[in-house]
Each structure stands twice: as C-alpha cells, then as structure tokens.
Amino acid sequence: MIIPVILAGGQGTRLWPMSRSARPKQFIDLIGGSSLFQQTLSRVSDKSRYTAPIIVTNAEYRFLVADQAQEQGVTLETILLEPSARNTAAAIAAAAHAAFQQDEEAVLHILPSDHLVTADDDYFHAVDRAQAAARDGYLVTFGINPSWPETGYGYIAVGEGLGNGTHKVARFVEKPVAPEAERMLAEGGFVWNSGMFMLPAKLFLSECEALAPDVHAAAGAAVVLAKRDLDFTRLDTEAFAKSPDISVDYAIFERTDRAAVIPVSFQWSDLGAWDAVWKAQDRDANGNARSGPVDVSNSTNTLVVSDSAHVVVDGLDDVAVIATEDAVLVSRLSAAQNLGAVTKRLRGAEHTKALTETHKTSYRPWGGYASILMSDRFQVKKLFVKPGKKLSLQKHHHRSEHWVVVRGTAEVTIDGKVTMLTENQSIYLPLGCTHRLANPGKIELELIEVQTGSYLGEDDIIRIEDEFGRQ
C-alpha cells in the first residue's frame, strides 16, 4: 500500500486573476469540473493501491483542504500545517517523518496538488512500476516524455536502464533556454521533471539525513513537537523554521545516487501559467480556447476565460483574456510566464493589493460571502451557510444589519432570543446586539445582508464564541 502525500501549499501567482493567495490555483475549478486538489484526491482514491492521504499545506488553506475533501467524500486523517513556507524539501521530509512513525516500510507517492494529470491506464501502470522501483531501493521521479521544446520545465537526462521501464537518473538540467530545449527534444533521452515522486520513507529520510541534515532535523523535530488542532496537525513553528528554504530537487535528488526516473507519456501539465492552461484545453481550428460567456471572432491562438462579464474578443492573435468579477487580465499568451512580475507589482500597490489576495467571494469554514455592492454608507453581501454550520457569536460597534433569507432556513439568535426564518423572511440586527447565525437545515442557507453604518470594514467584528477557534 502506498501513502499519498499531497503538497497543497502553493500560491499560483501566475494564474492571476483566477488564482489568488487566499484561494490559489489548486483550489479553484480551473479545468476539468472540480479543483486540481480534488482531482489529485481522486487519483489516489483507489483503496487497493493507496491508504488515506497525508496533506501538507499551510494554516490559511486548512478549511479549504478540509471542505474540498469533504465535498469529494474523502476522509482526511492527516493534514500537516506548515507554520512557514520552507519549500518542498522540508514539506516532504515532514510527511516522511510522519509516515515513518506509523509504518517504517511506508512508500510515499508525492503529488503536487496543482498539476493536471490524465489518470489513465498508462498513468497507473507508471505508478505501479514506480512503486516496485521504490521497494527496490530507489527514489523515483516521474519524467514526462516531452512533446515540444518547453523552456518552463526542468529536464532529466535518462540514464542506464534498471528494467521494468525504470532508469537511473544521469543528471538534472535546469529550465533551459530555447535552443537547448530544442536540442534536447531533437536528441532524445531527456524528459520533463514533473515534480511527482515515489519514495520509500526510510530511504528518503536516510538520504535526507546524509545530504540535507538541517532539513531532516528541522522537519523531524517539527513533527515530534506538532500540536493537534481540531482535525489538523500544526507542525512546530520554531522547529520547522530552522529548515533551509530549499527544493527537494536541490536538497536530495541532484545529490543522491539512488535517483531513478520512469519516462512516461500520460497527459500531464503543471498549468504553470496561462499558456500551459491554453495548451491543456480544447482549441478550435484557429487555436482559440474558450471558457465561460465569451465570443471570439477573427482571432487566432487566444485563451479567453470568463466567470463573470460577457467577453468579446475580435481580431487578435496570441492573447490571453481572463475575466473575473473584479479583475480582468489581457496579456500576450506566449509571454504568460512573465505574469509573476505583474502580480508582484499589483501586490505591492495599496489599491490593488487585495486583488491578488482574495476573490470577490470569500470562503469561510461555515460557508462564505460575497460583497455584491459597496458604498461609503452601506454594503450588500450575499452570505451562504452550509447545512449544520454556525457562524461565531459576534457583535459590531459601527453597523446594523438587515438579513433577508432567500434560500433555506436560518436560526438567528439576537441578544439570546432565537428566531427561525425561512425563505422570504427578514430580520433586523441593531447596532451593538450580540448575534449568531446558524443553518439548522439540510440544504445550504443563502441570505442577503444589507449593512448600514459609519464603518463597514471586516475588522468591526467582536467574536464572543467560535466553533472554529477563530478570534
């Protein structure tokens, strides 16, 4: 049995404006009808092959991870929360320590949560071969046979055969310039480094101890000292912070003599930037990929995506248009990998910072809300509350609120008095009252909140009690 380890802490800044730091790439339905994280969960759902997965993520994404797993009907037993971002070496080492505690012979399948993979027979055949090679004492990488001279990926030079489709790694090649990528493609014997691995926990930890002892020690201590918090395991902050910020490739793979590679040809993309999303999507004869309410004419090689306004593109070539409710990106598709610099600039400016952080709809463990109209004296929000969930008991100093239930049933407690509201009923919450909203029903509760007051910031909230442990 393999223990899947899903890495779900990435930020996906090059897929802005769809991907934002509070709900990045792996948690949005970018392609395929569910989130990439959920698709990753599906790939490890075969109970004849896999145990329950270990998720490594950060505290900010803990409810997203839990909710999206629940939506998929997956029970998560181990969600490791990284107290700081320390790159893949520390994340994988922590997972390996945690797995080793339970089973010294554990084999780990490391899966980034933000890749697009077609899990067909080829894929599972490769997984089985990788497992066999891992049990034979190798740290196995999955290498994708290249289809074009991509400059956005690292490459692996495939070395001598080990049988069963497995090879030793001859060497790793960093992201190449275009002529080098073309040479490798023409020459053959090179594969893309996919970032997916199959590792015996014990071997990985011993190699880590030998080659990156700081990482090994920091991750080990962080696991030993970890604290349980609801369904989450918080790695120890101080211990984890001592790990160098280094990728598993640099720390281990490029230095071990136990690295093996399995060249594979299943459909794979890291969806690293909008050009990769375009390549992964269906396109018309002119190379136009569309998603959402869009209209593309007289154009070639475009990616046009909208989850909001109707987008009309006419007479253009090589353009990405990505429209969300509150931000629209229009850029050269073939230069999509440069978007990191643009989002960095947006993040650095006061008036655009929020656009890189949150979507118009914010998700909370109990459901979420969208601000649908904002003025200086009032704000209109749509709230949605999951069945059985309740918000914190709270009060506001500067605003009163009207709630109109438009779907489901609300249990509203105002200054200790409980009222049940159904669709088409409303209630008033005067300034300063203590109140709590709960959904006692079996379907999602939706309500429209009209706030009025002199200050309408999210920080005017005094939480008196909260079942999710928030202050």
Add this chain to the structure above:
Amino acid sequence: MIIPVILAGGQGTRLWPMSRSARPKQFIDLIGGSSLFQQTLSRVSDKSRYTAPIIVTNAEYRFLVADQAQEQGVTLETILLEPSARNTAAAIAAAAHAAFQQDEEAVLHILPSDHLVTADDDYFHAVDRAQAAARDGYLVTFGINPSWPETGYGYIAVGEGLGNGTHKVARFVEKPVAPEAERMLAEGGFVWNSGMFMLPAKLFLSECEALAPDVHAAAGAAVVLAKRDLDFTRLDTEAFAKSPDISVDYAIFERTDRAAVIPVSFQWSDLGAWDAVWKAQDRDANGNARSGPVDVSNSTNTLVVSDSAHVVVDGLDDVAVIATEDAVLVSRLSAAQNLGAVTKRLRGAEHTKALTETHKTSYRPWGGYASILMSDRFQVKKLFVKPGKKLSLQKHHHRSEHWVVVRGTAEVTIDGKVTMLTENQSIYLPLGCTHRLANPGKIELELIEVQTGSYLGEDDIIRIEDEFGRQ
C-alpha cells in the same frame, strides 16, 4: 439670434459596450466629465448668440434628454420626438418647419449631439462667420482641416472664396480609401465633412421643397399634426413615416448650389469608433490612453477603459480593452471601425441581445435601478429615486419584495396604507399587494430591493397608475 438644433437620436453601436441602444454614446460620460449631449447643450448656452435649443430625438430617449438637460440647468422648450428613424434630412426638415412657424427669418445651427468639440475662440469665430454666411443666403457646412488621412469621414473639396473665410463647396467626396485620403491630405483644399451646419430655415425649406419634396412634405405634415405629450412634441407617426430614409448630405447638400463651407481648425472628433476615442484622449509616450481602474505595462498604442473591474494589460500593441460591469470588449484598436459587425452579431443572438440594449443600470424618468445579483429564485436590485419623484402604482403576480432604505427617505404605500421609512429601515411587500414608492425628500433615495418568487422578469408588473404615462 441662432436657434440651435441638436440631433440626439443616434445609436452609437460602434462604441459598444459603453454605448448601448437604451443609453447610447451621446448620453454617457465617455470623455470630458459630462455626456456629449450635455457638452453640446453647453456649446449653445451663450444667450447673446443662441435661443433655447430644439432637440430632435426619439421617444425612447425623451426622459434621458429631459433629465440630462435638467442636470445642466438648461430649460428645454422644444423636444421633437421622431416616431421612426428617417435619417438626418427628415429630422432637420422637421426642426426647420418648427422653427419657421415661430420665426420666418430663423437661422439654425445643426449640431450632432455625439461629437467632441473644443468650444474655444476659433470655434465661436467660425460660428459667427457661418451665421453671417447663412444670412447672406448660404447653406453652410463646417469643414475640418484634416490632420491625418482619415478614411472614416466624408470630405469636401473647398471651392471659390466668398470672403470672410467662407467658400463655395466644389464637391462632396464620400469616405475615401486610404490612398485617396492620403492624396487629398497631400494636395490640400479638402476638409472633413463634420455634419455640423448653419442654415437659414426659409432657404433650407425652399431647397428641400425643390430637391427633396417628399422629405419636405412629410416633415411639414408631421409638425402640423404633432401632439404635445408632457414636455414633448410627438411628430405625427403616419406623416413622418412617409419621408424617405435619406441623409441631409444626399438629399440637399450634394444637389444645391447654395452650399458653402467654412474650413476650420478647432478640435473636433465624431468619436465614431474606439480608435477615434483613443485619438481624442491624452496618451502616454508609448501611445497608451487609460481611463478608470486600469494598469498598462510593456504596451504601445492601447486604449484601456474600465468603469468596473480592475483591468491589467501587459505586453500588447494596438489593442482596445473596454470593460463594463457586464461586458468586456478586447479588439484591435486600428480595426475598431469593424465593431459594427460584432455588435450586430451580438444583437442577433438571444443570449447576448440584452448586452447591446441596456446597461446593467437602467434609467427611468423617476431614477433607475441596477440588478446587482440574480438567481433563479431571487434577485437583488439597487433602486434610486430622485427627490420628489414617484414610481407607478403597481403590483406583481409572482414575486414579493423586501425594501431596505440605505439613503434618504421613502414613502411607501401598500394597499392604501402609507409608511415613511428612513435610512436603515425596511418593509415587506407581499405578493399581489398594490404598492407605490415615492421620494418625498430633498436628496436622492437609495434602497436595496430583494425580490423572491418563481418568476422575476421585468414584465411581471401591473401598472395601475403612472405619472409618466407608461403602461
């Protein structure tokens, strides 16, 4: 004294998505801080030169015309409503008939309401010369000295001098192909046909009677049989429909021997398409023009306009990006004149038709509303009601409504019972009740309406009484 005649019936389809048929180009704040119609009113506000203007528009725009004039503090005495679109010859002939009834010696200054003009000393100097030439017995056109070889305008070949900067028209030249436009610019002696005229009403009518007798007769009968409706004059439908659909250039100017032209050099643009808007705006050193919350980098020759989402444009050349709340256009700027075909296609498709007709915010004589959230079972609207105005007495068969006042004072009548609501108060309107909303206050009333019901279309409205004469 000159009688200004403002033509305000155009549709402006090539400035979609900002311009839509229910509120086209001339009524939106496209450039300059007020609408082009309002800017046109300002140009004729000098009471030492002009009488009150005659507005020619269609029934759909009558409240827009009245409201925007009121906003400017302009009292309109004559608003002629065209019962059908019959092009400029009939519109000007109707205005000339109406003016002639009042003053047989009237001189008319014909102004399209959707042009951008810098009304500086040069401009008024030209107006004065045009008036003198008109009183000398000429039908005067304003010809703009060309600054580039524009192919989107008609040209006028300037003929022999008549003194005082006025010339006879040698001939009219239709919109030229590029080489011809370049030849005319190089050769000199050609000006752009601006569509602005100075006409003695009597001479225009006699030339019209001689050269386009159908137009003359139809417009004359439509004025004689016109009906007064509130502040509007409805031209007779049957009579007006008999006019041929023909421009004043074809019908009169190209055939009369009384045509004169005054070459002028004041700033003028017909803002006919997005490239003209770009030319009329301030641009940075790379040729980028910006308006609204936008961010343009590594780009040249772009027009980026947003009245809603934050728009980020990176790495592009020769592109127009126009973002509104519910539609975004991305097209080649230099091909902006082709947009007519795109909007025609949108208008022809059921799911995009509404995007060519109305903005997200709809304007009514009493104020207006914006749909801010729509689902199959509920809708949230923001309503705004002008001081002293009231909506129709009405009821709905399929929806109930909650109203929350967020600004101002509301007088709400439900089944005969009157309630006054102030900011932060709410009221419920059960399905089937007769109700009426009024703003008895001195400031604009704003309220949030939450509708719930099985059918939420605008046509579920039974008007029992309406002060604006609507059914």
